[in-house]
Structures are given as structure tokens and as C-alpha cells.
Amino acid sequence: MPLTATDSTAAVHDRVRQSAQSTATAGFYKLTFTAMSTACRVHFRTIDARLAQEFQAEVLRWVAWFEARYSRFIPDSLISRINAAAGEHWVEVDPETDALFNLCQEMIFFTRGVFDPTSAPLIRLWNWKASPPVIPTDAQIAAALELAGWRKIQRRPGGIFLPRAGMSLDLGGIGKEYAVDRVCTMALQRGIENVLVDFGQDVRVHGSPPEKGAWHIGLEDPQQPGKCWTGVAVTNHAVATSGDYLRNFTRDGRRFGHIIDPRDGQPVHNGVLSVSVIAPHCTFAGIMSTAAFVLGPKEGMEMMALCPGVEGAIITETNRVLSKNFYTYATS
Numbered sequence: 001m002p003l004t005a006t007d008s009t010a011a012v013h014d015r016v017r018q019s020a021q022s023t024a025t026a027g028f029y030k031l032t033f034t035a036m037s038t039a040c041r042v043h044f045r046t047i048d049a050r051l052a053q054e055f056q057a058e059v060l061r062w063v064a065w066f067e068a069r070y071s072r073f074i075p076d077s078l079i080s081r082i083n084a085a086a087g088e089h090w091v092e093v094d095p096e097t098d099a100l101f102n103l104c105q106e107m108i109f110f111t112r113g114v115f116d117p118t119s120a121p122l123i124r125l126w127n128w129k130a131s132p133p134v135i136p137t138d139a140q141i142a143a144a145l146e147l148a149g150w151r152k153i154q155r156r157p158g159g160i161f162l163p164r165a166g167m168s169l170d171l172g173g174i175g176k177e178y179a180v181d182r183v184c185t186m187a188l189q190r191g192i193e194n195v196l197v198d199f200g201q202d203v204r205v206h207g208s209p210p211e212k213g214a215w216h217i218g219l220e221d222p223q224q225p226g227k228c229w230t231g232v233a234v235t236n237h238a239v240a241t242s243g244d245y246l247r248n249f250t251r252d253g254r255r256f257g258h259i260i261d262p263r264d265g266q267p268v269h270n271g272v273l274s275v276s277v278i279a280p281h282c283t284f285a286g287i288m289s290t291a292a293f294v295l296g297p298k299e300g301m302e303m304m305a306l307c308p309g310v311e312g313a314i315i316t317e318t319n320r321v322l323s324k325n326f327y328t329y330a331t332s
Contacts, residue, residue: 008076013064020060024052028210031056035063036071036176038200044187045194045210055190059183066179070100070171072120079169083120087165092158101155103283104174108150111291112303116262118162120170121147123260126267133249133256141265148262177240177286180204184282197282204238204282216331222273222315229315232329238282242289243274243315261294270296277304277312278329288312297321 012035020033029052031042042059046052072079082091093101107115121144127134136144147166154161162168171178176199184204187195194207196215205215214235218228222245232239244257244267256267275292279285288310292300297314304312304323311329314321 008074009065009068012068012074013061016064016067017060020056022056024049026210029056031059033060033063036067036179036199037073038176040199041196042183042187042198043196043209044192045207046192051190051192055187055192058186062186063179063183066175066182069097070175072168072170072172079171082160082162083168086162086167090154090156090159090161093160094158098157100171100174100178101160103178104171105150107174107283107287110303110307111287112295112299114262114291114294115173115287116148116150117169117171117173118148118150118153118167119260119262120168121166122262122265123170123172125265126256126258126260128247128258132251135251135256145265148265173290174283174287176200177202177238177283180238180282202238202240202282202286204285205234206236208235219276219313220274229320230313231331232276232278233331234278234329237278237280238285239276239278240282240285240289241274241276242286242293244268244293245273259290259293268294271316271318272296272300272314273317274315275300275312276315277310278326279307279310284310 016033016035022031027047028045033040068074069078071077072083074080085091104117125136125140125144147164154163180197180199180202181204183197184195184206188206196205203217209215214233216231216233217239218231219241221227221229222243225245244259247258249256259268261268272293275289277285277289279288288304292303292312292314295303297316300314301321301323304310311323311326313326
């Protein structure tokens with residue numbers, strides 16, 4: 001029997017809650033759990049033990065609700081229902097979802113169209129789980145491109161419609177980052193001023209950790225995974241990194257990474273290995289890092305330069321390209 005929406009949320013909540021572990025030392029709390037198929041952690045300071053317990057429980061509930069609502073891998077999520085209705089009928093959405101779609105539209109503008117939540121038909125073509133991985137034909141890519149493009153969807157207040165059967169949304173490029181921002185805001189609304197939220201290495205911090213003036217975040221070296229090429233010290237900012245150095249394969253001398261360029265339906269092949277972005281909010285940092293990865297060093301840096309408060313580092317196979325004030329945050 002398929003799960004109802006309520007049962008799906010409950011099932012995800014049970015899974016998230018069972019994965020959770022919490023420790024506390026002198027008012028510094030560390031909550032870890034697994035959600036949205038990634039490792040999550042929330043570190044924060046408070047002297048109010050009851051507030052800490054209530055906040056941690058609320059984080060787990062909200063993140064489970066968010067995953068159950070917006071994951072395309074849960075059959076009865078809102079996103080799955082929107083996708084299932086493609087070419088058939090409109091789907092009603094709540095104000096928060098409307099706001100999330102509005103944010104998607106803004107990010108499409110800022111990224112020159114390389115962030116596009118309608119790219120799911122392209123992403124599904126590249127089967128990374130197959131052995132050997134599947135490389136789609138030019139005809140298959142062309143057909144998938146016909147089903148992609150944010151401008152093709154129809155929206156009205158409280159509703160969305162994907163006009164062609166086979167169209168689908170995937171919020172994987174914005175979901176974790178948006179969730180990071182929401183959990184950070186939840187902490188601040190409850191008077192928790194010193195907090196770090198890290199979902200799959202998409203990070204936002206506020207205030208400072210115990211005995212330090214800033215939160216220190218390492219940036220992994222894509223040419224030596226497991227080691228950091230530098231670290232950054234930040235407060236009241238977010239840090240996000242995009243890269244394909246852990247998920248790629250080589251065929252006939254060409255390297256294929258897992259990040260797809262929605263403009264041509266092909267894996268990005270421009271020599272970029274990773275991009276790290278520092279920005280005021282995680283949603284912006286995450287989308288900018290992926291967009292710069294797709295655009296490449298020159299266009300990527302040009303894009304970031306137009307965004308106040310954004311700094312970035314683009315690591316290529318042969319070079320490191322840094323924004324003007326990136327090293328004001330670097331610790332090594």
C-alpha cells in the first residue's frame with residue numbers, strides 16, 4: 001500500500017530521528033543526523049537546556065517535513081505530484097512553495113540560466129549507477145532538452161503546471177541550501193545567536209563557537225580528497241562548495257563528471273574541479289558555486305563580481321582563480 005502524505009512525513013521523521021545523535025559540553029551542543037541523503041550537523045551555544053532540547057526536536061521535525069515534501073525520490077511528495085501531473089493538470093501549492101519557486105526564478109536570472117530546476121530529464125539520462133555508466137545518445141539528449149527549461153512551465157499564485165508530459169522538477173540544486181538557511185533562521189528566532197548548520201558541506205554560521213572569534217571551515221583539495229587546500233574563518237556567512245572530483249568516470253580519454261550543463265545536456269567539461277563560494281546566505285552560496293562550476297573561471301568570476309558580499313575560489317586542473325577579497329577569509 002502506498003504511503004499517504006502524512007505517513008510519508010512520519011516515515012521520514014522516524015528515519016531522521018533514529019539517525020540523530022546529540023552531545024553537549026558546557027552549553028555547546030552538537031546535533032548530527034542523516035537527511036536528504038546526506039550527513040547533517042547543527043552546532044550551537046545556549047545556557048538554556050530546555051531551549052536546546054526543543055530546538056533540536058524542531059530541527060529534526062522540520063527537516064523531515066522538508067524532505068518528505070520536496071524530494072523527487074519520495075513518490076507522494078509535492079514535487080513528485082507536480083511531476084506526475086505534467087501534461088495533465090495544475091497542482092495547488094502553498095505560499096512557502098510559491099516563495100521557493102520565486103527564489104528559483106531569481107537564481108535562474110543571476111546564474112545566466114545555468115541553474116535550472118527543470119533539468120531532471122537531462123539528469124536522469126546519465127545513469128551513474130550502471131556499470132559501466134551509461135552515455136546517452138545525441139538524440140536522447142536532444143529529446144530531453146525539449147522537456148527542460150524554466151520558461152516552459154506555467155505558474156499562477158498558488159499553482160503550477162508542467163505543460164508537457166515528461167517534464168519534471170528537481171530541487172536538488174537548491175534544497176539542502178534552502179534548508180540550511182531555514183534552520184539557521186529558526187535558531188536566530190529562538191535567541192540562539194551562535195550556530196553552525198552544515199548539510200552535506202553546505203554551511204551557514206552565525207556568531208562564533210566557544211573560545212574562538214569565528215567558525216573555521218576547511219575547503220577540500222579536489223586533487224587530494226580528504227585534505228584541505230585552505231580554510232576560511234567566517235561569521236554571519238555561508239560557505240558552499242561544488243565539485244565533480246568524487247563522482248566522475250573516464251571513457252575513451254574523456255572525463256565525465258556528474259554536474260550537467262542544462263544548456264547542452266552534457267557533463268561540464270571545462271577543466272574546473274571545484275568551486276567554493278562565501279556569501280551571506282547558503283542558498284546563494286550553493287547556487288553560485290554550482291553556476292560558476294558550469295560557467296568556468298572567467299564567466300564564473302564575472303558573475304560573482306556582480307553580487308555584493310560574494311567571494312569565491314575556482315580550482316581547475318592547472319590553476320586556482322580567486323576573487324579579489326577571498327583571502328580576507330582564508331586561514332592558511
